[in-house]
Amino acid sequence: MKVTRVAELIDGKQLAKQINTKTKTEVAALKEIGITPKLVVVIVGGDAASEIYVRSKHRKAEQIGIISEIKALPETTTQAELLAVIEALNQDDQVHGILVQSPLPSQIDELAITRAIAPTKDVDGFHPENVGKLYTNAQLDFPVSCTPKGIMTMLEAYHVPVAGKHAVIVGRSNIVGRPMAALLLNASATVTVVHSKTADMMAYTRDADILVVATGIAHLIKAADVKPGATVIDVGMDRDENGKLTGDVDFDGVKEVAGLITPVPGGVGPMTIATLMQQTVELAKWSETRGTK
Amino acid sequence: MKVTRVAELIDGKQLAKQINTKTKTEVAALKEIGITPKLVVVIVGGDAASEIYVRSKHRKAEQIGIISEIKALPETTTQAELLAVIEALNQDDQVHGILVQSPLPSQIDELAITRAIAPTKDVDGFHPENVGKLYTNAQLDFPVSCTPKGIMTMLEAYHVPVAGKHAVIVGRSNIVGRPMAALLLNASATVTVVHSKTADMMAYTRDADILVVATGIAHLIKAADVKPGATVIDVGMDRDENGKLTGDVDFDGVKEVAGLITPVPGGVGPMTIATLMQQTVELAKWSETRGTK
The missing domain is CATH 3.40.50.720 (NAD(P)-binding Rossmann-like Domain)
Known part of the structure; x- marks a missing residue:
């Protein structure tokens, strides 16, 4: 007689729901002390798959109480224009997380964009400084x-x-x-x-x-x-x-x-999106701790 | 009959000698265009093993034609004092590589020191930004x-x-x-x-x-x-x-x-020291390329 085992399912959808509920509570608590976490997603050009991702992130953020802004730039945006947009977001104290959606048009140097986002607002955790902290197991607060x-x-x-x-x-x-x-x-x-x-x-x-x-x-x-x-x-x-x-x-x-x-x-x-929301809130909290709200 | 094999030796001493000779030639060429690579090693307190390491680095640098300076600070140096020393070295256009010798006395936060060295002068390759470039396989010039x-x-x-x-x-x-x-x-x-x-x-x-x-x-x-x-x-x-x-x-x-x-x-x-010399010269070359000699 063959005994078959069947694996237990890791239910990412259910777990993401639990995390989102917790994140929503944290957002409410932050709002009471005058901080509203804000995520800005920058999208350049009209890639259909990207638009779906960006919309689903936006919807989730709104459900949780995070202010979500989509900055849709034309396909023809230059490197300098995109860098200027990022620099303005870096300077904006109301913005806690910045995400530039991949892929980018060919005239844009993706690596330079990754490096232009302030490490303290790098909600994707792609900036070399944050990557370096991860790889050296730094016991610090940083996005991953x-x-x-x-x-x-x-x-x-x-x-x-x-x-x-x-x-x-x-x-x-x-x-x-x-x-x-x-x-x-x-x-x-x-x-x-x-x-x-x-x-x-x-x-x-x-x-x-x-x-x-x-x-x-x-x-x-x-x-x-x-x-x-x-x-x-x-x-x-x-x-x-x-x-x-x-x-x-x-x-x-x-x-x-x-x-x-x-x-x-x-x-x-679903866990990736739940983590993105969680990390936006963490960035908002850390910015407060640093006294640079 | 038992056949024994004997491994070929990797002769690090010999290979280091070859690399040092090549580095020496590069230093001479750089001097002709007005750049003399300079390495500053900072040592805090009197750890005996550290002193041996630092002296052997210093001797090798001098043999190769790299200007080597040892900044020996007292055991009682504060975090703020060490940071001020590093900041002055970061600002000094004549300095291409900065190395702070481990271990440091307990009053000093080693991680903060690692992060204070300008990534472009980080001859040990320990700064999170350089580590991040390594781990993302960035096709760029950076120290490792x-x-x-x-x-x-x-x-x-x-x-x-x-x-x-x-x-x-x-x-x-x-x-x-x-x-x-x-x-x-x-x-x-x-x-x-x-x-x-x-x-x-x-x-x-x-x-x-x-x-x-x-x-x-x-x-x-x-x-x-x-x-x-x-x-x-x-x-x-x-x-x-x-x-x-x-x-x-x-x-x-x-x-x-x-x-x-x-x-x-x-x-x-010997390969570690030869690589340190090689990298000091690379940092000097890269600083020139960036136009910030």
Whole structure:
């Protein structure tokens, strides 16, 4: 008789809801002492996917009581014009978080934009100074890339042991893979980063106690690539052959092997937005502590 | 009949000599266009080991033609006094590299000092902004922690393949382990970081094509912990039971298994100082490029 196990679902949607409720309470408390957290999202040009993301961030912020402003600039915006917009936002004491939506038109140097945002308002956590603090495990208040930060919140909420465990991260992007590695290393996991150049990638994934997959390749990870009982976090937002939203993990197969697994949609996605809201509020609080409200 | 292999030695002393010769030529060329690279080493109090390090850096700089200044401050120096010294060096156009020797007396906040040095003069590569550039693989000119950077130079000089290979780093310090992981990941290795909290550390070391050990534990790594043919880099500077300088790797045993191995002394140590000199000259060149000589 074959005994099948079925992984417990990590319900990102439900957890995000709880976090948003908590953030809403914090916003109300801040308003009582005269601070209203404000997030400005800058979007350049008319990328359809970006507009959907930006609108959903805007809606969530409004629900929570965060002032959300969308600055939509034309496709033809120059580097100098965008830098001037950012500088004005840096100077504006009412603004706590600034986010410039990717992708940007080709005339704009994305790295220079990342570096232009004041580190204290860098709600995406992409500024080199904030990245440096993350990688040196600085015991300070600073923003961190929202997707990996949200994943740490999930691991904690589901009581997944991290210290001493083998965490394998598939993908080495600056937005997910690399900051995820830093957060897990700071939490004392043994951390391996595998990527497109890795020889025999699945030899590593099969050894993972915690497997985080962020490649953009639909169903890259199959049941045979996962250690029985592992925690599997799927950052993918891919389309399958029928155009349906799916992840980097073959959910139906892997759920028979894993101990815990995130679905797509309803896993990492809602947690990223909830973390963005949480971090906007944190930036507002920290600005107050620094006395630069 | 037992066939024993003996690893090829990575001669850090010899390689450092070659690099220093090249750096000396570059200094001479810079002097012809009116730039004399200058390094200032700040030392606070009278730690004996620090004094030895500082003096050997000073001597090497003088041999190469770099102006080297040692600012020796009393043990009782306050945080504010040290910050004022650094600020004056930041403002001094003749100074290209600033290094504050560790350890610092307890009244000084080391992290604040690291952050006070101008990123463009941060010859140790410890400023969060430079760390952030390293971890995001920024295609820019910026300084990097000298020990791991020197190790990359060794791997290159000995034609060790890195891309797609499994690099295992033992230790997660901000000076060696973490920046080493970033450099190897940027060079497309599959990277694993193991440390004191890792369960079954040697299961990872035995799988390493490139093994970098930086723990401060004498002879932690034995022959049985190393994959036949692996490249083994020993960052340790330990004392054995007889007070003799030795490494984190049991050299006599491991050299029978490894393909390439660094000795202690004469491996990583001289490369760190050669890299510091090289980087001082790079900072001088970059400052010129930025037009802020």
